[in-house]
Amino acid sequence: MPRYRVFIAYGGSSALTVASAMADCLWHQGLQPQIGAPGCRGSVSVARQEDLFRLLRTCHAVLAVNAAQSYNTRKFIDEVEMARYGDVPIPVLAFIEKGCKVIYVLKVGCTRIEFPKGGHKRKCANVASQLRLEIKRSNSVIVEERKDLPRRTIV
Amino acid sequence: MKHIPFIANPERREQFERAVRKDYDESSIIRKIADCREAPPDESGNFVRIGLRFYAKPDIFIKDYAPSHTFVLPEIIGLGRSIAIGEQNYFMSIIEKSFTTRKVDDMIEMAHCLEDMPGLDLTTAFVPIAYFMDLHFPENPIYRVSHEDARYLIIGDRKARVFWSNNYVEFNKFYFIGKGSVQWIVKPDSTGHSVRVTVNPDVQSQKFDVTTETVARLEVVDEKIGLAVLLSKPPRKEYAESAQRVPSV
Numbered sequence: 001m002p003r004y005r006v007f008i009a010y011g012g013s014s015a016l017t018v019a020s021a022m023a024d025c026l027w028h029q030g031l032q033p034q035i036g037a038p039g040c041r042g043s044v045s046v047a048r049q050e051d052l053f054r055l056l057r058t059c060h061a062v063l064a065v066n067a068a069q070s071y072n073t074r075k076f077i078d079e080v081e082m083a084r085y086g087d088v089p090i091p092v093l094a095f096i097e098k099g100c101k102v103i104y105v106l107k108v109g110c111t112r113i114e115f116p117k118g119g120h121k122r123k124c125a126n127v128a129s130q131l132r133l134e135i136k137r138s139n140s141v142i143v144e145e146r147k148d149l150p151r152r153t154i155v
Numbered sequence: 156m157k158h159i160p161f162i163a164n165p166e167r168r169e170q171f172e173r174a175v176r177k178d179y180d181e182s183s184i185i186r187k188i189a190d191c192r193e194a195p196p197d198e199s200g201n202f203v204r205i206g207l208r209f210y211a212k213p214d215i216f217i218k219d220y221a222p223s224h225t226f227v228l229p230e231i232i233g234l235g236r237s238i239a240i241g242e243q244n245y246f247m248s249i250i251e252k253s254f255t256t257r258k259v260d261d262m263i264e265m266a267h268c269l270e271d272m273p274g275l276d277l278t279t280a281f282v283p284i285a286y287f288m289d290l291h292f293p294e295n296p297i298y299r300v301s302h303e304d305a306r307y308l309i310i311g312d313r314k315a316r317v318f319w320s321n322n323y324v325e326f327n328k329f330y331f332i333g334k335g336s337v338q339w340i341v342k343p344d345s346t347g348h349s350v351r352v353t354v355n356p357d358v359q360s361q362k363f364d365v366t367t368e369t370v371a372r373l374e375v376v377d378e379k380i381g382l383a384v385l386l387s388k389p390p391r392k393e394y395a396e397s398a399q400r401v402p403s404v
Contacts, residue, residue, distance in 0.1 A: 005322065048288075048292075050287070050288065050291050050292075051287075051288060053287075054284060054287035054288060057284050057287070057319055057321045058284055058321065058322060059322065060322045060323075085181075086321075087184060087306075087317075087318040087319055087321075088182075088184075088239070088240055088243060088318075088321050088323055088324055089181075089182050089236050089239075090321070090322075090323075091233055091236075109178075109232065110232060111232055134232075134233060137207070137231075137232075137233040137234070137237055138233055138236060138237050138240055138323055139237065139240070139241075139323065140205055140206050140207050140237040140238055140240060140241030141204075141205075141206065141207065141208075141241070142203050142204070142205050142241055142244070142245050143203065143204050144201075144202075144203060144204070145202035145203060145204055145370055147204070148204075148208070149204055149206055149207065149208040149366060149368060150208065151208045151209060151210065151364070152207060152208065152209050153209065153210070154207060154209045154231075155209060155210075155211055155212065155231055
């Protein structure tokens with residue numbers, strides 16, 4: 001299976017803890033995490049936020065980790081908005097800690113997986129499988145008009 | 156157990172169609188980059204189908220198939236987006252075949268190429284994502300990216316909507332499109348929308364056979380008012396990846 005690149009966006013220190021753990025477990029699930037945080041699997045150090053935006057556009061999907069303190073994080077909102085409303089939108093999977101205030105752009109139009117506080121690792125396989133599905137669903141097929149589209153498994 | 160007819164609920168089917176079309180309308184860039192016209196169903200030409208065909212579980216379309224006390228939203232996220240991505244891939248493949256490619260050393264020489272085309276009323280630029288930082292922090296004053304109602308690439312006194320490559324629409328050349336160089340021709344469905352949605356029950360498999368697609372073609376009206384440029388100078392790289400560095404578990 002291809003090792004798809006997944007950008008992990010997070011807002012706040014609680015989300016960073018979850019994001020770091022998810023980076024590691026997504027790697028073990030055969031995905032290539034990219035995260036703008038030091039000391040974890042797939043960590044990327046950038047000098048400017050613009051470079052992080054560039055990096056985001058080179059990924060197949062975004063895992064948006066929304067936990068306590070994420071709600072007012074400008075950088076987090078910018079990254080998710082860029083993925084969802086960019087030139088070519090990138091699939092966004094919202095990974096939300098139960099009971100936390102959720103940023104507006106994650107409330108509608110994207111798949112949500114919730115986890116209880118401290119229970120994020122148990123959701124890892126589900127997150128990885130959903131990310132693969134979203135990526136697969138983003139690749140449409142092009143055929144001549146006289147032909148029928150081939151049937152694929154995307155749900 | 157009561158018998159449930161295997162027929163899509165009209166209101167769930169309509170909501171499904173609305174969601175696909177809304178997703179497409181929000182994602183498609185084609186009307187921002189090309190003149191468009193609608194074609195009658197019997198128009199010939201090299202039209203293509205762009206989209207997905209798949210089996211959907213019955214609870215998407217039949218409310219009574221959902222587990223008790225569960226509401227299943229009659230939507231599948233990303234279907235409209237995938238058509239928009241397919242359109243852009245098809246668009247790029249056609250202009251790649253039609254536009255002349257100029258090989259130049261660097262971005263200054265690329266600007267000179269554009270200056271050599273005085274009749275080019277530049278509207279759109281497709282730029283490889285690798286050059287993102289070069290254009291946001293240019294070493295020469297010719298280029299600038301402007302964030303207004305949309306993102307524009309300013310080249311001297313010219314201004315074009317800029318779109319970057321990504322993992323779904325990959326290209327390594329710069330493409331410049333002038334006004335009137337291409338036309339997008341689409342065959343809408345009976346409702347007049349570019350996206351066609353068909354939902355057919357398959358009783359044998361107890362699933363719905365769903366197709367979400369657009370039928371369209373790109374006509375290159377004048378390939379001389381478009382240009383592809385391949386740069387020899389590699390892009391600047393300012394970040395460092397350390398994907399393998401910390402194997403913490």
